[in-house]
Amino acid sequence: MSSEASSAVGGIGDAFRAYAKQLDAVNERRERLVKASRDVTIASKKVIFAVHRLPADGAGGGAEEAALGQAEKDLQLIRKTSIKRVAQELQDEDYWRFSRAFSPGMQEYVEATAVLHYAKTGRLLTYAEANAELSEVQDAGGQAFRLSAADYLLGITDLTGEVMRLAISSVAAGNKGAAASMAAFVGAVYEGFHVVPMVAELRRDLAKKLEVMRSSLVKIETASYMVHVRGSEYPEQFLAERLAEAPEDRLDPDM
Amino acid sequence: MSSEASSAVGGIGDAFRAYAKQLDAVNERRERLVKASRDVTIASKKVIFAVHRLPADGAGGGAEEAALGQAEKDLQLIRKTSIKRVAQELQDEDYWRFSRAFSPGMQEYVEATAVLHYAKTGRLLTYAEANAELSEVQDAGGQAFRLSAADYLLGITDLTGEVMRLAISSVAAGNKGAAASMAAFVGAVYEGFHVVPMVAELRRDLAKKLEVMRSSLVKIETASYMVHVRGSEYPEQFLAERLAEAPEDRLDPDM
Amino acid sequence: EDILTLFEGFRGELEASNAVREEIKAVSQSMDAETRKMQAALMGIHAGTDEAVASAVAKVREHLEPLRTLNAQLAAIMKQHPGQYYRYHDIWRHVHTSCAFLVAFVHWLEHGTLLTHAQVESELQLRHEEFGIDLEDYLVGVCSVSNEMPRYVVNRVTAGDYDCPAKVASFLSDLYAAFRLLNLRNDFLRKRFDGLKYDLKRVEEVLYDVKIRGLQSRSQPG
Amino acid sequence: EDILTLFEGFRGELEASNAVREEIKAVSQSMDAETRKMQAALMGIHAGTDEAVASAVAKVREHLEPLRTLNAQLAAIMKQHPGQYYRYHDIWRHVHTSCAFLVAFVHWLEHGTLLTHAQVESELQLRHEEFGIDLEDYLVGVCSVSNEMPRYVVNRVTAGDYDCPAKVASFLSDLYAAFRLLNLRNDFLRKRFDGLKYDLKRVEEVLYDVKIRGLQSRSQPG
Amino acid sequence: EDILTLFEGFRGELEASNAVREEIKAVSQSMDAETRKMQAALMGIHAGTDEAVASAVAKVREHLEPLRTLNAQLAAIMKQHPGQYYRYHDIWRHVHTSCAFLVAFVHWLEHGTLLTHAQVESELQLRHEEFGIDLEDYLVGVCSVSNEMPRYVVNRVTAGDYDCPAKVASFLSDLYAAFRLLNLRNDFLRKRFDGLKYDLKRVEEVLYDVKIRGLQSRSQPG
């Protein structure tokens, strides 16, 4: 029988009430960060979807320009709102304390920024470029928010999956030139990841992601190969004539 | 293009129609056996439940006699109906062909017969006794149905779990004497299984079942131990007097 | 174009269903917090004295009203989605089990009898035909009541109430016999039921200890 | 004793629910057998000729009536258990997906357009407010239609129908765009949707083969 | 002590059955080695030329006699254990499947027709009523024949035989239709059968490639 179990807490109540406050503060901050991170994720995914909705024929034009501009603005908004919220919750040591709470969002943001960057320039968004874009996002102490190397790298692994989807869409839509350059791009990233040392902060996720990356790469190379093999069946001159006969064609005229 | 895919089957149609008949015959027989086996299982489980519903105080009496008699009749009925159906589907090589279909039922039947036998006699139902009871159940050729050694042994493994439940119920109901003899019984069966060679037909299930058996055994031994330790706290004479004061008692008076 | 319009409609439907799910989850989480507080209060009974038990019961009763309000909110949500109780049942299943446990246990402490399924619902002011408690959830709650009994009996005896074991043993014995009537196919419920026997066994042991020593409640005349 | 009576009632309830489950399963299994036969008949389209397609479609249509009858049986069972559609949904989910696939595919073969969710239900003579097809089940059925297209197109071209690829490519392209509108959370459906892109890609390749060689349907004037 | 004696009584019975099992296993392993060699020889067909095919077939035929001898040994063992074919069936099931695959494939390469169940047994000089091949094992072997076809067709076309795809497509289409006549409940066989569809689809694609390019075998007059 423990006579006081029902209500009192003995002398340790004060201490535990103080612990409760500390734990609640930490938990609430973590939840705010998780929410902000989720907002970053959702908004970033929308940007990625928008890139996939770009005309896949590679023809460019005003509509594409506008869509790219809109996506750029959307990313800007993510930085100004949700990532700003993340930054302001973090200061000094809190960055690492809560990194698991906001990492998913930051990785998705890197993925979105990088996929847009690739759609515009055909180049890889660098770590420096990604951090430069974030330089305006500051915490309470005026310190600029920086991506961890791990978040940047893990975001880039997912980028390759998106590039694969772009490649398949391009081929599906008849854009025969895109797959080859995308294969070269993803091949280079894949090779690059092999020179990154397998440190503890990456190891947990990276091995699986690299397998996924390899299968994306093989998918793009196969698509590129099919385009090449089919394309090589007839002399280019013949193709041009043949396709010119069908101006209403859904196929890419610049093949 | 395969011009006849839609309807015709080419010259092999006749052969495949014959195969279809053979497969259907086998499948239908298997399904009938599975159903019969399920009926055996359900009816056997009812007998097991009935044994558990016997007054757990070990006091015996008319009600118990009647219940035991009823259980005996129920088993008789299982043999005359469902197991009879099993036997009549089987002949020669078909016994082993369909053994997976009817084994679950036969194992449950062994378990039920053995648990009733134990409740009545405190002894293990032997393989010979189990087969003797089945001697009236015959196939179309007048051959008596025999249990496979594997089905008998696997049924007995489950028996020990039921004896464990009987032991716990007895102790829960205040019958302090039962646990010790049950511990000895299950201990002997457990030891016995260690001299059975681990052949292929047993290996798949037996290892796991033996672990379960050991844990049942430990449960009974622990119950028996608790009874002993509590009972030894006071001289028996004292106990008898004390308990005599409360004639309306739910406890077993013969402790 | 035509297909696009069609799918716009599907998008609406799918998002509406997601929204309902989120809405229910939010209420469920509040209920979960509430039942946790009630369980904490209920643990006060293990101090063992009559006053402790009475005080714990009173505290649990205080939280009953908010719990009813939250259940009413759930009912209101589901009223707008008739026929979809079992579409979302998995979300509130756990809290309903806790609800059943709490009101059934408190009732037992007050009256020593088992609250029926219908009484649990009316205690929570739920109308079964509108938004009730699933029968299996109720039964799992009843198993939880049994699981708490051995500790309760031990602490009551320590505090000097020697009549408690007989009362509880009789209740659990009836409950165990009753559960044996059911043909349980639900694996989760069957596992919970298997625990009842051990609860009964432990309570019988305490009863035996008390009997053997001829202990009698201080407050009792005999 | 009191508790025993109470639990007798529970036993009834639990056994009734088991009985319903068995009853639904029996009808579902008959539906499964029926849809398998229909799928077998439908495979006749891969002979590729117009006659083969027409004959396969006709055969599938023959089985439609029994399928409606079985669906009506399901509806009748569920009518006796209002509000429990989602309690047992997992049992008929698979066959409903097949139903949606079959009537949608046959309709496409006849008219070249997508049968809407409501049209699928009315083709099966189901009244949505009473017993309909779950939206996600319909969408999975539509994905199955797409998955069959590459093989169909290849065999049609082999049989000399060079117009088919353009028609199918346009349909799948619209369908793919439409599916992209959905915010799919259902993992199973999302996985099925991912396959659409590969169907479209393969059909585009066939279209390209045909175009590049300037092939035209024999029957066509141009 | 008593119980121990009882259990020791099982030793003889169980060990005898184990001994039979070991004896069968030994023969089965020899058969397995033999069929592996035959499969290795058969793989020569994928060089694609007529000579390669003829030579591979001849090599497989050379191993047929030892395989018959081993089968006869199995039959002899089982003759001593009448009525226990299915007690030990799982041991030789796999090799019987390979046997059926090998003789059926070789026969198809020679004659272009499917060897029946009875013909497979007589090719192996087995008497069904004494010791035959289980029907399902035969059917699984036939599925394996189908599974090898896409690779065979691809390699034949590479080697310049443009008639092969149509021949194989017709064979597989018939086979697929024939399998649909069966009411498959055996899960393993059904899974294997599901693979037939993909084999047929792939062969249809090769046929399409050949047709669309108007390719014709060199040896052909047309």
Place this chain on the structure above:
Amino acid sequence: EDILTLFEGFRGELEASNAVREEIKAVSQSMDAETRKMQAALMGIHAGTDEAVASAVAKVREHLEPLRTLNAQLAAIMKQHPGQYYRYHDIWRHVHTSCAFLVAFVHWLEHGTLLTHAQVESELQLRHEEFGIDLEDYLVGVCSVSNEMPRYVVNRVTAGDYDCPAKVASFLSDLYAAFRLLNLRNDFLRKRFDGLKYDLKRVEEVLYDVKIRGLQSRSQPG
């Protein structure tokens, strides 16, 4: 090539972080060895006598100084990496939990009261603002103290100290109530907390055994 250079740029940064990690791990492993020895010494309390307890406590205290030194080493490393405490926290989390357990348990054995978070840190001569013990690690350590109690009480009673159960039951009851003040969201800590209930229950049973037998400590006047 370009991209390769870019990725090689990460080598320095990542390897530096790995080096820090290795350095911390080395110290942590030494701490782990130290706390293992202390736990081994502490197990001496289960001999149950007053002398055994006193001697075990003394032995644990002997190891305290090396533990402080190692903690100071960790603090020194982390001083060079400001703001990265939680980057590497997972490495020393386990040993900090053991530290908290050891000093809190020893303190309880000496004084019967719970050492606070701040007191644990000062006992280890850590300055919280520089390098402290995470609050949750402290709390997990306190749970470990509770987990050891049932065994301790059983052994104390065996050795004849019948006052111990009441003292421990009161302590655990307070502790359990105190933990309920916390809003536990951390899954690991919550799971550990759930164990407290069982510790308390077991101690209550021992208290019951002692009470029902009217046992009293020999040393006691009564």
Place this chain on the structure above:
Amino acid sequence: EDILTLFEGFRGELEASNAVREEIKAVSQSMDAETRKMQAALMGIHAGTDEAVASAVAKVREHLEPLRTLNAQLAAIMKQHPGQYYRYHDIWRHVHTSCAFLVAFVHWLEHGTLLTHAQVESELQLRHEEFGIDLEDYLVGVCSVSNEMPRYVVNRVTAGDYDCPAKVASFLSDLYAAFRLLNLRNDFLRKRFDGLKYDLKRVEEVLYDVKIRGLQSRSQPG
């Protein structure tokens, strides 16, 4: 052709290694059968009386000679493959663990002390430098001895030996303290070691049960 010749060589190598493996397996299986019989015989101790224990020990000792012979056979095989002990170790690991368990347990029953690693080997007439028992296998066997203790103690007390718990508790307490000295990295061994704590705790509880009731062995004077 070239590759084929190369692989012919590999086949030889692999088959040689397989043959060794089979040879070892055959002996291991005989040893397994032998140790199973010994374990069955050992179970007699749980009858709890002194005579039962003595008789069980005697029966186990009878089987020792065959076990030595089989071990000598293993040693003879391995002598022909020097330096490959650890290549095949996994095959006999389990039986060696059983061997260690059996001789160590029997020795404890006879003398109440722990048989050392070297003694286990000499009891089995093995020469360590030729073919010994791996240290970790010995330690796992010792853990098995501990695991059997709670059951043994419970049954001894039931049979009226109230001195046994204290003796076993002291032995296990020493053993547990000794194991704590080891820095276990082998996951399997560490898991087995974790079980020791529960064995000890369980035995202490039995000791507590006996002490709290003031039970003493009949043979004892006091």
Place this chain on the structure above:
Amino acid sequence: EDILTLFEGFRGELEASNAVREEIKAVSQSMDAETRKMQAALMGIHAGTDEAVASAVAKVREHLEPLRTLNAQLAAIMKQHPGQYYRYHDIWRHVHTSCAFLVAFVHWLEHGTLLTHAQVESELQLRHEEFGIDLEDYLVGVCSVSNEMPRYVVNRVTAGDYDCPAKVASFLSDLYAAFRLLNLRNDFLRKRFDGLKYDLKRVEEVLYDVKIRGLQSRSQPG
């Protein structure tokens, strides 16, 4: 006390073995890093041009010397622990597999032939009787070479080398036939071998694609 001394000895033994393990692990990790770099360099071949292949091969060769040095370090460690190769084999098994893959693949790219087991060892300057590569590890490495081929062939064809598929198909066909000679009991190796068939099939499909379109390498006369 006695047991403690005994276990002190065991501690020494276990720690010595742990120390060896750590030493080997450190070297293995360096080897792993080295092989990862080599694999990255090797990836350059997938650019598909002759220059890219030559350059990638050259880069891999540059790393060969450090790899030899590390292997020599391993050999030196194991020299001090004769007869324990297989005790620690699992630590370096993976890197040895990578080593075999790398040198065998590079050799194939240069000469189009399979590097033998002995050649792999001499390429790495290992003396088999002292510290070699396990045969199964070599074979797994060879399987990895096969696994890389489909991707290589696809990329070569994309880069315009239409002769590559025939060359690779012939190599893989020989390799596959050779592997069939082995009686693989090692499950891991058998699984890897099963992949070979798919590699070969995939390469044959590429060969088919090239042949059916009549593609020929530009450099070729025909």
